[in-house]
Amino acid sequence: MGTFRIEGGHKLAGEITPQGAKNEALQILCAVLLTPEKVTINNIPDIIDVNKLIALLEDLGVKIQKKGKGSYTFKADDVNLEYLQSAQFKQDGRGLRGSIMLVGPLLGRFGTGYIPKPGGDKIGRRRLDTHFEGFIKLGAKFRYNKEEYFYGVEADKLVGTYMLLDEASVTGTANIVMAAVLAEGTTTIYNAACEPYLQQLCKMLVRMGAKISGIGSNLLTIEGVERLGGTEHTMLPDMIEIGSWVGLAAMTRSELTIKNVSWDNLGQIPNAFKKLGIQMHLKGDDIYIPPHTDGYEIQNYIDGSILTIADAPWPGLTPDLLSILLVVGTQARGELIIHQKMFESRLFFVDKLLDMGAKIILCDPHRATVIGHDFKSTLKATTMTSPDIRAGVSLLIAALSAKGTSTIHNIEQIDRGYENIDERLRNIGANIVRV
Numbered sequence: 001m002g003t004f005r006i007e008g009g010h011k012l013a014g015e016i017t018p019q020g021a022k023n024e025a026l027q028i029l030c031a032v033l034l035t036p037e038k039v040t041i042n043n044i045p046d047i048i049d050v051n052k053l054i055a056l057l058e059d060l061g062v063k064i065q066k067k068g069k070g071s072y073t074f075k076a077d078d079v080n081l082e083y084l085q086s087a088q089f090k091q092d093g094r095g096l097r098g099s100i101m102l103v104g105p106l107l108g109r110f111g112t113g114y115i116p117k118p119g120g121d122k123i124g125r126r127r128l129d130t131h132f133e134g135f136i137k138l139g140a141k142f143r144y145n146k147e148e149y150f151y152g153v154e155a156d157k158l159v160g161t162y163m164l165l166d167e168a169s170v171t172g173t174a175n176i177v178m179a180a181v182l183a184e185g186t187t188t189i190y191n192a193a194c195e196p197y198l199q200q201l202c203k204m205l206v207r208m209g210a211k212i213s214g215i216g217s218n219l220l221t222i223e224g225v226e227r228l229g230g231t232e233h234t235m236l237p238d239m240i241e242i243g244s245w246v247g248l249a250a251m252t253r254s255e256l257t258i259k260n261v262s263w264d265n266l267g268q269i270p271n272a273f274k275k276l277g278i279q280m281h282l283k284g285d286d287i288y289i290p291p292h293t294d295g296y297e298i299q300n301y302i303d304g305s306i307l308t309i310a311d312a313p314w315p316g317l318t319p320d321l322l323s324i325l326l327v328v329g330t331q332a333r334g335e336l337i338i339h340q341k342m343f344e345s346r347l348f349f350v351d352k353l354l355d356m357g358a359k360i361i362l363c364d365p366h367r368a369t370v371i372g373h374d375f376k377s378t379l380k381a382t383t384m385t386s387p388d389i390r391a392g393v394s395l396l397i398a399a400l401s402a403k404g405t406s407t408i409h410n411i412e413q414i415d416r417g418y419e420n421i422d423e424r425l426r427n428i429g430a431n432i433v434r435v
């Protein structure tokens with residue numbers, strides 16, 4: 001179990017460049033299975049989850065060449081489907097959430113897809129019904145081995161159809177789209193997730209020869225084609241990382257420039273921070289955050305009632321930033337409610353912030369009221385364990401703002417999604433070491 005030691009209270013300064021998007025990379029990497037031709041992918045983040053998925057592709061027989069930092073070519077012209085039944089796959093496939101998206105392309109191209117119950121953050125129930133209901137609608141037979149938590153789908157051929165998803169699942173939509181592009185006839189997916197990473201996936205598939213319309217909306221129409229070809233794809237910057245750095249700048253009252261953010265793909269994220277009183281200026285495609293020397297003040301609603309920050313499927317606010325917004329709220333002027341609607345156990349990390357002296361009332365598993373200190377009292381350093389990726393980074397931000405030296409254990413949770421975070425933070429003046 002890795003550990004960070006952090007001496008808080010230092011002002012940070014300078015520029016930070018976001019990595020390629022983790023959750024986009026997981027979709028895009030699975031899509032290389034859809035063609036026997038070469039696919040080149042750039043701006044792949046060097047993080048644990050992505051590296052685990054690349055290793056899984058290699059074990060499946062995909063030929064992989066590293067071309068440079070973050071750039072790889074993939075050629076899935078000799079896929080070893082027997083590996084899907086191996087004990088090794090049952091073990092390794094569990095290592096991350098994103099592995100679930102191997103199923104759609106395998107089913108679409110080879111008529112068979114298997115996956116052990118995938119891993120990822122332990123943040124409450126994370127069902128997969130939407131994925132498999134979609135595959136079944138396309139004509140697949142579904143099998144589930146309860147003892148081994150092993151899911152399987154098989155089909156002689158997939159046939160396009162209309163489907164109304166029971167929820168706008170991100171990985172579920174990606175999975176169904178990747179199966180449907182090679183199905184016979186037309187598939188219509190209503191209540192599809194439509195976040196920028198899914199748009200990126202659809203655009204990549206179109207470049208490979210897929211016929212998809214409605215990209216960016218919650219109604220996708222896919223005309224199946226017989227085969228797909230190679231392409232080149234470059235990942236967007238990671239919007240959750242960008243939000244993390246905005247939160248970091250505010251909490252440490254630092255002057256920071258976040259480079260090349262792809263502003264048009266950030267949706268509600270800048271607005272959510274602005275509602276907390278955080279100033280940011282767009283310079284070209286960089287976000288400049290001035291030092292918040294006088295703190296920041298939470299806006300109430302027009303009628304004077306308390307601000308609620310809640311998640312919702314895109315174009316709503318991503319649930320992955322609520323932990324960070326919560327931490328930022330602990331030093332704001334004013335109060336807010338954080339309402340994490342999607343996940344059931346994602347707010348429990350507030351216990352650690354209470355230990356540090358934050359004023360938070362956990363109302364129920366989904367809602368927390370935060371009363372800001374307005375920097376009149378700093379958080380106190382402590383020892384803590386990172387429960388999930390975003391809580392981990394939130395605790396890291398809290399530690400960087402706190403007085404004294406904090407210790408964070410289980411930092412593999414952070415390394416799962418943030419590339420070389422300690423070095424990048426040291427480059428802007430943070431006092432953080434990996435021990």
Ligand SMILES: CC(=O)N[C@H]1[C@@H](OP(=O)(O)OP(=O)(O)OC[C@H]2O[C@@H](n3ccc(=O)[nH]c3=O)[C@H](O)[C@@H]2O)O[C@H](CO)[C@@H](O)[C@@H]1O
Nearest residue numbers: 023026097098125126167168169170171172313319320342
């Ligand atoms: C690898 C990856 O890409 N992970 C992301 C992906 O996970 P993932 O695709 O697993 O998440 P889903 O979109 O399926 O669902 C997330 C949660 O929200 C609930 N839900 C979802 C849609 C909806 O309309 N109503 C609803 O209640 C689901 O039941 C589930 O508990 O999307 C999540 C939601 O943005 C993000 O937190 C994860 O970081």
Ligand SMILES: C=C(OP(=O)(O)O)C(=O)O
Nearest residue numbers: 097098120121320389390
């Ligand atoms: C919940 C997340 O990731 P995963 O779905 O991979 O667990 C996340 O990125 O915040």
